Amino acid sequence: MSEHSVSPKIYFAIFIALCVLTGLTVWTAKHDYGAFNTPIALSIAGLKAALVILWFMHVKYSSKLTQLFAFAGFFWLAILLVFTLQDFETRDMMNYYFFKP
């Protein structure tokens, strides 16, 4: 985060965007989209998180290294989630394959 300072106008713009997105996520939650509920909710939350990270946390103006660290944290979280869920989601399939009930 070099001495580059972000002007308050951008901060307020981001603030408004975040409030709008919060409203949007509540509104979409009121309607049932079946299997798409979670993906929609998570993508809105991801967008809000990206706004906070890039502007509020100055990652947009930071060194490549800081950006890499920011990305690495979420990437390892993804590793944890994907490989753990991969076990739970395929258990029934495997059980059926081996031991027809």
Add this chain to the structure above:
Amino acid sequence: MKSTVLTPPAPTPHLAPEAKERTTYLTADYGWKSWLFTVDHKRIAVLYLISIMTFFLIGGAFALLMRAELLTPKGDLFEAETYNKLFTMHGVVMIFFFLVPSIPAVLGNFLVPIMIGTKDLAFPKINLLSWYIYVVGGAATLFVAITGGVDTGWTFYAPYSSTYANTNVAGTAIAVFITGFSSILTGLNFIVTIHKMRAPGMTWFKMPLFLWAQYATSLIMILGTPVLAITVLLLGLERLFHIGVFDPALGGDPVLFQHLFWFYSHPAVYIMILPGMGVISEIVACFAKKRIFGYHFIAFSSLAIAIFGFLVWGHHMFVSGQSAYAGMVFSFLTMLVAIPSAVKVFNWIATLYKGQVSLETPMLYALGFIGLFTIGGVTGLFLAVMGLDRHVHDTYFVVAHFHYVMVGGMVMAFMGGMHFWWSKMFGRMYPEAMGQFAAVVIFVGFNFTFFPQFLLGYMGMPRRYHQYNEEFVILNVLSTAGATILGGGFLMSICYFIWSLKWGKPATQNPWEAKGLEWEKAPTPPPTFNFPDGERIVVTEDAYAYTEEEAHDHVAAGVKK
């Protein structure tokens, strides 16, 4: 207050001739305050050395008691409860308080700033905080051990640990939770230091491979330890407030605990072995007086092990009820993570080719490491193969495998590293002949102890058994005999190390004629700011430039200096 830490005897000032009038980091200040409130990374390394060796001896004592119990098939030396507490404390103390911190906190703390040519780590106060957290966690664990112990195994598998064990699991969970942060802070310090504080000219590919290994280890410490912290915290919550997160009665899944636990604990075994590999690269290059073979390949394989290490934890759970599909994926990725380790071993051997090999103690440990780590690594492949793991999981085959990698690999590298840099840390040489003898005793005692366990494992003797069947008795007696030799070897080396503090031969700046800033630029023992005052460190040479002159000489018509 700090029951485990004793202030080291400040060595009397008859140091190396030129060191007499020069103040070193040891003689810069006296009194316990100068030690317990120091921010000098070298002093913190010495503090860590003392606390780590204390825990190594405690863990080793537990191990010898266990081996004594297993001398006879019937459980006649200890109650089953006591034996279970012994193997649990042996696991917890050895892993969290010796294997994970030892090389990074002792050799890493001492050498990382010197090797990159800077005065100290990025965050000196956080470095001291890391040691205090380690000591608080250690004191808490010893308190738990004394006031009743814990008998869940170092893996704390739910639901036994969360509901059915009636020993002090919550206390151990909190102690491990605290100690995790010591590891995180050390890792954080190293990553930032290596990124931001390298001396001018010290590019990434001019850095010694020890630093690459420390950097890769720190990545794992940063990315893995927090998940252990949260897992152990959830376990503590479940025990203290009965909020069943892993409780099968509520629909919770004990296998989820295993997923979260092994997400840290498998990369943790790479935290333990990678620094050892870093030390071996340094020792092999120095004692073969030859450039390391395949520098870039060794450096990148350290990173590859660190990153791939996070994708393989499921091979601990092939028969635990994990879906076979997930098992297949984890088995495949475990095969991939084995390749970088193999590449490293082959590169070390290629370094010996056409070198000028001298077999002092550090080199004996390094060559021992290469042999034993190969056996350890290859038996890991046995366990990564699903068809075979169904037979050998949770047997002594697994115990033999990880002891070959941890004791045959990590501890041999730690001993090699201590012998290699001992003169730089304390200005004294250890007794060479005794060093070589102890190395051979440890090598023999180690193989005597753990090779029979491979056979026991395939014969089907399960782990963590207080008593076993008659047919396993011969191999167990062999193993116990080996354990006493191994224990003797370690005690011997600790004795002559302490002896050398006062009566060891004063060491010159570069006793091994090694390359690297810590040998060529930093005096023995280094002053508080590592390099003689006012000396701007600018790095020009490549790492391990042992044959630079010879290369130039060929160019300059072969005149040898």
Add this chain to the structure above:
Amino acid sequence: MSDHAHTAPGLAHHFDDLEQQHETGTLGMWAFLVTEVLFFGGMFGAYAVYRSSYPEAFMRASSHLNVDLGGINTIVLICSSLTMALTVYAAQKGSKNGIILGLLSTLFFGAVFLGVKVVEYHDKWVHHLIPGPNFQFTEGVYGGPEQLYFALYFAMTGMHAFHMIIGMVIMVWMIFKARRGDFTPGHHPLVENFGLYWHFVDIVWIFLFPLLYLIGAHEGAH
């Protein structure tokens, strides 16, 4: 980040120049934030697994949460993020009052957030929804997985609230440092790094809100 001055004010002995010290501080903070991401990540992992095993139970349990209070709390936390960002801006411009005002408003929003949390926790206490021996879940259901939901709910929001409390204590300390004039336009690492920490805490809530509150919000769940 020790403060005994050498050449420039606030330059620690082992750094070459202020620029290096500043970048080192930021990198150190980001490395710490990575550990925090994975620390909360463990709980999100448990949430993901249990929600995939018991989707209906999680919806049933989540419908007991007050979505409006959750929404208000999200907006409150976003406001506190804004004021924190303005505090960092004020520190860069060196206006001492700007810093103090920013910190006070961030503290205010934080307090409001925790107040709402206390209300919500009390409401769970009244309805016997605290996981543990006296957990009772009506609607003729055994209530096992529902108790898992509330165990995760309290673990995640509790850990999040705990992180906010730590943040607010640090803010009070920063107000005193600001009053003493410790923050100069060239050297105010504490404000910047604390800003990163506070925004991280906000991001955790940004993910907690939809995953815990909103899964039970659509009609199918009641």
Add this chain to the structure above:
Amino acid sequence: MWKDFPLYPEQASTIAQPVDLLYFFLIAVSAFFALLISVLVVVFAAKYRKSRPDAYSAHIEGSTKLEMVWTIIPLGLTMVMFAWGTILFFDQARMPAGAMEFTVTGKQWMWKVQHPTGQREINDLHMPIGRPLRLTMTSEDVIHSYYIPAFRTKQDVVPGRYSQMWFEANKLGTFDLFCAEYCGTKHSQMIGKVTVMTQEDYERWLSGAVANETPVQAGERLFTALRCITCHNATSAARGPNLAGQFGKEVELSTGAKVTFDADYVRESILNPNAKLVAGFQPLMPTFQGQVKEEDILSLIAYLKTFGATAPAAGSAAK
């Protein structure tokens, strides 16, 4: 090998021999590499011993070709190991049809086994040679692991769900049975013997052992005793789904998701009825948590397999 230094336990099951074959292949590869590396270390250390204090060694920085060689070859070998091991695992793990249905319940520090014909055993297991056995296992407290070294197979027994395992003995004799997953104080005493007998001996043993009722009969008794029939019957006014002939089929839930009507689903529906509600039914069923023991659920499952099933009950007893 010498009698008292065996390298591997007796090969008493159909998968023992293939597993040992894989084991010897791995030993061969490991021995080769370990020897290669040890010999190279000793040879290089001796051959290139430091001759003069100021002698220089060769200036070699590396060779990408060599690196490729010792990356590709180990990769190839590990892929062979992976493929062989995974095929072995998947092939052997697939249960042949017509296996005898045994149920195993692990409890802190004992194994309770029940034969298809109802006989119960503690810690031991008598079984006929040459017939596949299928074990449906669960635990009443902590994780155990049913491990028979001579059969080269083990399976963790996790509380709260069913773990399945199958094997087929091809050698007579008595073999060890261990608990392999640490389960508390007497973990090392949770052991037993597996006796493989000829078909006739097994039937003679069965008749000798007291057998009050087969699991199917026990399940039927419980099905009426717990008044399941009042809701789960074929009449249109039934408040619960009709369970006749349902076992093994797909069931549509109220949320539209599809679930296989298998042992885990039955167990969960008994203990936590409204977790997976069948489409078109109200959440009226009370939980039976605490009223039924693990063996009772296993018996109910055995009964449901035969309840209104057209095909003859799979795994019928020896008779």
